[in-house]
Structures are given as C-alpha cells and as structure tokens.
Amino acid sequence: xxxxxxxxxxxxxxxxxxxKVSQEILIEAQHYLSIxxxxxxxxxxxxQRLEEMRTELEHSGTYWQTEEELSYGAMIAWRNNxxxxxxxxxxxxxxxxxxxxxxxxxxxxxxxxxxRLATNGGKIRSMITIFAPQHPGYPGIRIWNPQFIRYAxxxxxxxxxxxxxxxxxxxxxxxxxxxxxxxxGPFDLLPIIIQMPGHSPELFELPRDCVLEVALSHPEFSWxxxxxxxxxALPVISNMRLEIGGxxxxxxxFNGWYMGTEIGARNLGDVNRYNxxxxxxxxxxxxxxxxxxxxxxxxxxxxxxxxxxxxALAGITIIDHHTxxxxxxxxxxxxxxxxxxxxxxxxxxxxxxxxxxxxxxxxPYENRQITPNFFYQDDPWLE
Ligand code: ARG
Numbered sequence: 612x613x614x615x616x617x618x619x620x621x622x623x624x625x626x627x628x629x630x631k632v633s634q635e636i637l638i639e640a641q642h643y644l645s646i647x648x649x650x651x652x653x654x655x656x657x658x659q660r661l662e663e664m665r666t667e668l669e670h671s672g673t674y675w676q677t678e679e680e681l682s683y684g685a686m687i688a689w690r691n692n693x694x695x696x697x698x699x700x701x702x703x704x705x706x707x708x709x710x711x712x713x714x715x716x717x718x719x720x721x722x723x724x725x726x727r728l729a730t731n732g733g734k735i736r737s738m739i740t741i742f743a744p745q746h747p748g749y750p751g752i753r754i755w756n757p758q759f760i761r762y763a764x765x766x767x768x769x770x771x772x773x774x775x776x777x778x779x780x781x782x783x784x785x786x787x788x789x790x791x792x793x794x795x796g797p798f799d800l801l802p803i804i805i806q807m808p809g810h811s812p813e814l815f816e817l818p819r820d821c822v823l824e825v826a827l828s829h830p831e832f833s834w835x836x837x838x839x840x841x842x843x844a845l846p847v848i849s850n851m852r853l854e855i856g857g858x859x860x861x862x863x864x865f866n867g868w869y870m871g872t873e874i875g876a877r878n879l880g881d882v883n884r885y886n887x888x889x890x891x892x893x894x895x896x897x898x899x900x901x902x903x904x905x906x907x908x909x910x911x912x913x914x915x916x917x918x919x920x921x922x923a924l925a926g927i928t929i930i931d932h933h934t935x936x937x938x939x940x941x942x943x944x945x946x947x948x949x950x951x952x953x954x955x956x957x958x959x960x961x962x963x964x965x966x967x968x969x970x971x972x973x974x975p976y977e978n979r980q981i982t983p984n985f986f987y988q989d990d991p992w993l994e
Contacts, residue, residue, distance in 0.1 A: 632747050633668045639857030640664050651683055673747055676858060682706035684855030685739050688983040694959035696935050697867050699942035700737055707740040715805040715813040718742055722803055726759055726821045729866050730845050735928040739865035744858045751861030753991045755804035759847040760822055763799040773797055776883055784992040788814055798841055806991055825925045829917040834894050842874045844927045851985040868928040870935050875915035876963040911964055932962035936969035954979040
C-alpha cells in the first residue's frame with residue numbers, strides 16, 4: 612500500500628497500458644513486488660523493477676520474472692494455500708526453473724528428474740519444477756495428470772472398477788489417445804500426458820525405476836501383507852496453476868511428503884476409492900453387521916498404522932496427523948510473530964480421522980484466498 616502511494620505520487624500510474632489484461636497483471640505485479648521487497652529485500656529497487664515490468668507489459672503483453680521473483684513467489688504460494696497442513700516447511704521448497712524448455716519431450720525428461728530428485732531414495736525433498744508461463748489470453752502448457760504418479764482405474768462392464776476409481780476418466784482419456792493400458796491390474800501406473808499450447812497431447816511412460824512404492828504390512832497382523840496393497844512414496848501435484856505477480860504457470864508441478872491419513876484414511880479407505888475397510892474388518896473378524904460395533908473405525912486405525920509402519924520400515928519420509936497438526940499450530944505462531952495473518956480451510960486442515968484429538972479441530976480459521984497461490988484449472992480433456 613505504501614509502495615503504491617509512492618508510485619502514484621511519482622506520476623507513473625496514470626500512464627495507460629494498452630489492455631485491461633495488462634493493467635490487471637500490473638496491479639498483481641505491484642502487489643507481489645511489495646511483498647517481496649518487504650519480506651526479502653531484493654535488487655533492483657522496487658520502483659525501478661516496477662517500471663521495467665510496466666515497460667515490458669506495454670511492449671509484449673506479459674513480463675519475464677527474475678529467478679528470485681519466481682522462487683520466492685513459489686514459496687509464498689505454498690504458504691498462502693489454505694488447504695495445506697504442512698506449510699511450516701514453506702521456506703525449504705527447492706525451486707527448479709525450467710522455463711526455457713519448449714518441447715514436451717524435454718519437459719518429460721525434467722519430470723522424471725523431478726521424481727528422482729524429490730524421492731531422494733526415500734528422504735523426500737519438497738520441490739517444484741516450473742515450466743514456461745502462459746502468455747496472457749492464450750492456452751498454457753498442461754500436464755493432464757493430476758499427479759505424476761497415479762494408478763489407472765479400469766471401469767468394468769458391471770460398473771465396478773479395477774484400480775483407482777478416482778482416475779477412471781483420465782484412464783478413459785489416455786486410452787482414447789492410444790494408450791494400451793498396462794496389465795489391467797489395481798496399481799498400474801498411468802502414462803504422463805503433456806500438452807504444449809496449440810498442440811495435441813503427447814504420452815510418455817514413466818521409467819519404472821524412478822517410481823518408489825511401498826508394499827503395506829502391519830506391525831502385528833501378519834495377514835496384512837497378503838492383501839497385496841501398496842502405495843507410492845511421492846505425491847507430486849501436477850495440474851494446478853501457480854500464480855505469481857499476475858503471471859500464470861499452468862505447468863508447475865510440486866510435491867511435499869505424505870501425511871499418513873491421505874493414504875490410509877482417504878485413498879485406501881474411502882468407499883469411492885480403494886474401499887478397503889470391509890476387507891480389513893473381515894480379516895480382523897469384526898462384527899460388520901451393525902455400524903455400532905465401530906468396525907469401520909477399528910479397521911481404519913489398523914489400516915493407518917500399516918501405512919505409517921510400512922513407510923517407516925522402507926525408510927520413506929511420512930508424517931502422522933498428530934505431529935502434522937502440532938506443526939501447523941507452530942506455523943501459526945511463527946506467522947503471527949512475523950506479523951502475518953494465517954488463513955486456512957478448516958475442513959481440509961482437520962485430519963480425516965480422530966479430528967478432535969488434534970489441536971486444529973479446536974481452532975476456527977478464516978479461509979481467504981490471497982496471491983501468490985496455487986489454483987485449480989479445468990481438466991484439459993474436457994476443454
Ligand atoms: N491427497 C493427495 C494424495 O493422496 C496428495 C495431496 C498432496 N499431499 C501432500 N502431502 N503434499 O495423493
């Protein structure tokens with residue numbers, strides 16, 4: 612705000628930009644630049660840089676961010692995302708600037724490299740790879756997959772699904788593009804689909820050896836391993852748009868590490884995902900005839916113990932929901948000390964099991980979307 616007033620006072624703001632879009636980008640650029648300068652002190656100075664951005668916007672309808680603007684912006688986008696409980700770590704994000712790549716093939720190579728570097732043999736590193744920005748008003752680069760590592764879902768004639776029911780649509784879409792499907796099993800890796808602006812989507816198979824997976828076993832139930840359930844170690848979200856200073860990065864895949872409940876409570880537990888609770892309850896010989904026996908709750912706990920146990924055994928970073936919630940409360944304190952408000956989406960921050968046993972359950976949050984941030988985009992196969 613203070614910067615804005617100074618800027619206007621010096622008479623720059625009155626000079627009209629060619630289009631409304633450019634004006635909106637300049638407002639966002641100015642907003643971001645003031646955050647960057649307040650928090651992070653960079654050169655060139657605020658006014659000089661703003662003038663550069665304005666001139667570039669005038670001539671080309673966009674502007675190219677410096678590496679520092681890009682990497683700090685990515686960190687703030689993480690910090691601002693109200694649905695993430697792991698934001699305490701926002702400053703540890705490793706940023707890979709891959710804006711110079713112009714072919715799907717080269718992008719795919721860096722996707723594989725991202726998976727290898729972030730997996731790091733199990734000691735997971737938070738990482739983002741940023742590909743070229745969208746030119747305002749034109750389509751941007753899109754990665755069709757919601758995450759790099761996802762299991763296919765094959766819809767059967769009788770309506771049931773083999774694999775992950777969340778991905779039946781994507782599985783259909785890649786089959787339309789000519790994918791032969793893998794084994795037709797419950798954990799088939801989907802290929803990566805990359806679409807360059809104005810081009811048809813291209814398919815790439817991930818090399819098996821870059822994808823780290825964990826076979827699930829239980830600390831006490833020896834039968835658990837025989838269920839043949841596994842999950843992947845690395846969650847890399849690849850379909851969100853990163854917005855920094857008015858510039859949109861439509862392909863900017865990022866990862867942290869898993870919180871156990873994402874896998875144990877949701878991916879494997881949800882009725883419309885792998886729906887494992889009835890199977891586990893049966894193996895535990897629970898009375899599943901009445902909800903009041905709490906067979907679902909008991910099976911859920913054991914499934915989640917299996918997830919945490921198996922990841923730990925394999926030496927793969929994972930956090931339990933109690934620790935994550937406690938860290939989030941720490942984060943809240945840090946942010947307050949830094950003079951910043953913390954916005955959060957309560958329904959996403961409170962873990963999907965044992966909510967009231969974690970501190971975040973008892974705290975009300977305001978859910979406000981501020982920029983920089985990560986935003987949802989429409990699925991490209993629907994466009
Ligand atoms: N919930 C998603 C999944 O189960 C992953 C979302 C991102 N999670 C994370 N820990 N960074 O695959």
